[in-house]
Amino acid sequence: MKKITLLFSMLLIFALKGQAQFPAPYCAVNFTNNVEPITLVQFAGINNTTIATIGAANSPALENFTAIVGNVGQGITYPISVKGNTDGNFTTYVRAFIDWNQDGDFADASESYDLGTIVNSTGVDAITLTSSIAVPPTASVGNTRMRIIKRFNTNPDSCNTINTGWGQAEDYTLAVAAGTCTPPTVTFAAVSNCPAANFNVTVNVGTMGSAATYQVTDNQQSPTQTISAAGTLTFGPYASGTPIVITVTDPNASLCNVTSATLNNVCLPGCASNPSPANGSTTVPAGPVTLTWDVPTTGGTPASYNVYAGNAAGALTLVGNYTTNSTGNNLVINNYSATIFWQVIAVNAAGSATGCAEWSFTTIAPPGYCLNTPAGLFPAATFTPATCDGVTENEIVANAYAGEYSNVNLTSGQTYIFKSGTTDFVTIANAAGDAPLAYGPSPLTWVSNVTGVVRFISHTNDQCGTANVNRVRSIICGTVTTDAPDYVNLQWPPNATIPEGGTFDVFGQVYEPGVTEPAGQGAGITAWVGISTTDSNPNTWTTWIPMTFNANATNPGNNDEYTATIGDDLDAGSYFYATRFRLNTGPYVYGGIDASNNGGIWDGTTYGSGELTVTPPPAPANDDCSGATVLTVDAAFCNGTNTNGTNLGATDSGVAEADCFNYGLNDVWFTFTAPDDAATVDISTDFLGGTLWDTEIALYSGTCGTLTELDCDQDGGTTTLENGFSWNSVILDTPVTAGETYFIRVSGYSEDNFGNFCLEVSKNQLSVDQHSLAGIKVSPNPVRDVLNISGEANVQSATVRNLLGQQLLVKDVTSDKNINMSTLPSGTYLVELSSETGKRTVKVIKE
Structure with missing residues (x-):
């Protein structure tokens, strides 16, 4: 029985060896930054085109094309052509590896070929790397592996052992036969017939090979031509853009066939015509403008159009590239009486059209009012003035933009003064925003003839200028009497x-x-x-x-x-x-x-x-650990009104910054003794009533001078304070030993955060649901790009706001626990984390 089992095991081992996974026995290849694909390989009968889409989700780092076989002979040189996507104006290096001695690796001498570089290519354009590979006379006969690797910035080894960078590799099979023939030397060339939209291909045989005659064919079923001596043949003409492959066939030995790379020729496109708006037009409305033009009727077919525009002739900049003869409505010109110069340049694989005219148009003169609001509505709520005494400024918002509007409730017959910034232009419009009611420089006085909602629109000037710069938008309601005390x-x-x-x-x-x-x-x-x-x-x-x-x-x-x-x-x-x-x-x-x-x-x-x-304030009595204020556990003193501490005047106690602290230099100290029945305690500054609205707290054991940090929190609170945020701190369910003395350190988040507060220690009685978000952490903080969310709570969404409360990013983080903040400018942001059981706002610094 043991012998049978052993035999079965051996058979299983042999079977597994026979089913070795690709690329075995050769090494694997990885590109950890991104996959930038090879899109064409032509060599010795291999003619393989693949997708040009960037990313590992679209094609792997190493493609298995070993089912595609190229045929080569010993001692014969073959041309090779490679194309690939460089993902922009970058240089990628291409190297071929062929296991000529069939020993399962590419490490032997003469098994690698530096083919050259591909620069700034989409992989589907006309950019093609051409080179040649000489088969060694000593190459082992039979099937072997060929690997083509394309890598950004440098040539890789056969395994890309650094495993970083951008690129791709493809594996093929080569069938090596004994060299029994000599191929002719042949050069191929596409010859343009522009401006006619066609081209010819020339086949120049420099020296004859071992065959007396060769049959020359193309891939367009053109008549076969025969050549029996050095000379030149011509094929064509072909329509511009047609991919042509020419094959010179050895009638005696296919190993000595010579096949061209894909040959093509495209004529430069002609110039677009018939612009809209018409050249010289002066009736173009301000706002969104759609530019259109007629497709060129001469030259090669355009692949796309570069549109340039500017405020002066001959000084145009690129607006964008468009695949149709229209920009759509994504161009906005907010100024009146503005003359815009523009030009359309058709582009294809041959290059860009030349000698094309510049056009111009002018927007209409200003109507005296401005109804355009590219920055939209802010704030979302409709505003009603609270005080109508003719003096009090009722502030709508302190961070308004020019090019934005607020909805305001007015009463007919009441006098209003509308103020925006210091030099803004104000337009009051109906609720729909399509009809002006009053307009002029700020402050604008108007006796309302409307009861209900109007739009209060701000611009930088009567040209309807916009600016994303904060300004105060406010209303004075009513009239001033002459009454005055004596x-x-x-x-x-x-x-x-x-x-x-x-x-x-x-x-x-x-x-x-x-x-x-x-x-x-x-x-x-x-x-x-x-x-x-x-x-x-x-x-x-x-x-x-x-x-x-x-x-x-x-x-x-x-x-x-x-x-x-x-x-x-x-x-x-x-x-x-x-x-x-x-x-x-x-x-x-x-x-x-x-x-x-x-x-x-x-x-x-x-x-x-x-x-x-x-x-200057005196330092608090508990400025240092040695003067720590004694707290009683479960005193229940903090009721939303009382305070029992202040860091006003506090100085650096000299203790190393706690793990979660941002500042810690205006800290004060408290102490408590764990009751006999306490296994864990909660420590909190999360109460109303104080003026320190942004605390950080840490718990220590030991004695002053030999303290050990046990726990720490910053912004773990959930109570919304007077500043509208929950930035105070809570340490929940932290273990303590009965009878042991502990120290608590309280600091402001920065040198500007000081005031009084209430600190409480209580035996832990909170349920899991009540503090389900307390264990959530975000890191790194400060952050440069990606902010990671960790913890046991099931956070479902994250919202990023600036300190003005404006929403900047929203992301569902149910499965992907991170937020990409790389596009935000440096500064302080509020990240609101939400779950089914509650919300928590965390302050994050973006570097």
């Missing part, structure tokens, strides 16, 4: 000094007969306190904080007193402050204070602004 002031204090992050109270009083005299708050009074870095007229200031009525004022008399708390958002430095009051919708009246601390209407001389000094 008296206002800056009541107190005349000056103040606070640390950075600190605050102080400002008081101001207002008097208007019959309004402020009665008890309580006077009707129609509104008040603000303004802050500026310059001691200038407050009517030029832009930062104003609302004040509230002070019902607890001491002896205000007939005045009403207002107060506001300010300063917590100011950097260290010197500032000036003043009050501002308004009665109904009347003009603003500004309050100041004099050298004797008496208040009055600001005039810049007697009554001026208060002075504020903001000093």
Whole structure:
């Protein structure tokens, strides 16, 4: 029984050896960058044309054509022709390998042939590499392997052992026979008959071979010609573009047949005619323009057309290449009274048409308004002004483009001032955008005769210019009354000094007969306190904080007193402050204070602004690990209002940057002891109520000076903060040892991220669903091109936005967990990851 089993095993081994997979016994070939195919090989009876499409999905790195056999004889030289796609204006090298001694490799001397290069070819054009291969007189008789390799930038070895680069290889079979004949020496040439659309082929026999006569034929069934002495034969004429192959046949030995490469000739195309718009036209509308022309009636047939255009004759640039006699509607000319010069150059395999005319046309004169909006609608929501007092600017959007519009709700009879940028041109159009209602330079004042939606359109000028540069688009609604208070002031204090992050109270009083005299708050009074870095007229200031009525004022008399708390958002430095009051919708009246601390209407001389000094903040008590603030696990202190920490004034603690940190140099420290019943804890800054909206946190064990990082998070939070994003951090379900002391490090994402926050440690009680996105990671960050998504959660889609919230990329990542960000400019982006259980936004830096 053992003998039978052994015999069966041996038979199986022999069978497997007999079914060795291609390319065995020869080495495989790979091109890891991309496959750029060989499209034609002609050699010794082999005439193999293949597809020219780039990519491994279309053809493999090594093609198996071993079923195609070429016949060669010992000591005979044969011509070879090769074509291939170089994927642009690049140089590729072609090398042939033939196993002449049939030992299963291409490593022996005289088994490789450098055939030359192919440059800037599509693989289907007229570019052909021609060379020759001499069969060694000692070549082994029988079937053997031939390999043709094309590779970008350098000649490869037979296995392309580097396995990188761009190219392709093809394997064929050669049948080697004993050399019993001598072929003639023959040169073939295509001879153009242009401008007639045809050509001839000449066959020049330089020396006769071993046969007395040879039969010469083409692949077009032309009459056979015979040659018995050195000389020249002519075939043709053939229609331009016809592929011709000539064969010189040895009647005694097919090994000595000589076959030409594919011969062709194409005449240059003639010039296009009959342009549209017509040459010299002045009635072309601004906007999308379709250019058309008649196909040339002379010369060779065009394969495509290069279209050139410009603003000056003789200075044209390429617009595009088109395979039909039309550009479609993909050309847009937004300017009025613009003269455009253009030219069409027909192209085919012979080259480009010459001596073709330039044409021109001019767009119509500007109508005085602009309805074109190539940048479209932004924002998507229709805007309704909230305040109609004739003064307040109702901001629609701060990052508008010129060439864009916003939908706005108006009321008939109301006065509106439309503002876009500083020098923009404004057009108000109906809801459909096809009829102007009002237009002019910004700011544009218009009394609406429409109740409902209109389009507020912005352009750079009355030529309807566009620009993808941010500008503010806003509306002032209503009219200003003449109502104004008789008296206002800056009541107190005349000056103040606070640390950075600190605050102080400002008081101001207002008097208007019959309004402020009665008890309580006077009707129609509104008040603000303004802050500026310059001691200038407050009517030029832009930062104003609302004040509230002070019902607890001491002896205000007939005045009403207002107060506001300010300063917590100011950097260290010197500032000036003043009050501002308004009665109904009347003009603003500004309050100041004099050298004797008496208040009055600001005039810049007697009554001026208060002075504020903001000093650098002191370092927090927990600035270093040694001063860490003690937290109680499960204190449940963070409720969306409370805070228990700040990194304002924090300095670098000297501890190495945590693994997930982007900055870490304005860090503060906390500590806790794990309760006896805690196996894992959650650590979170993901709460409302603070002013630090972008944290990074890390967990350590050990003691100060000998810390070990255990866990880290940045942007793992899900709570949407006041800035509209969820950039705070959460460490979930991290293991702890009961009774052991741990340290938590909290930092801002950058030097600009500081403020107060709430940090909480709790025993882990979250379900998997509640933190299903917390384990998602993106890398690398910063990223140059491809951003990878990893983690156990089933992320289904990824959306990339800029910091203005504008959507730039959307991708389904259900199966392909990456996003190609290579086309985006350098900067900071928001990547929103979505699954069935929730969403998470991650901040990513693009290098």
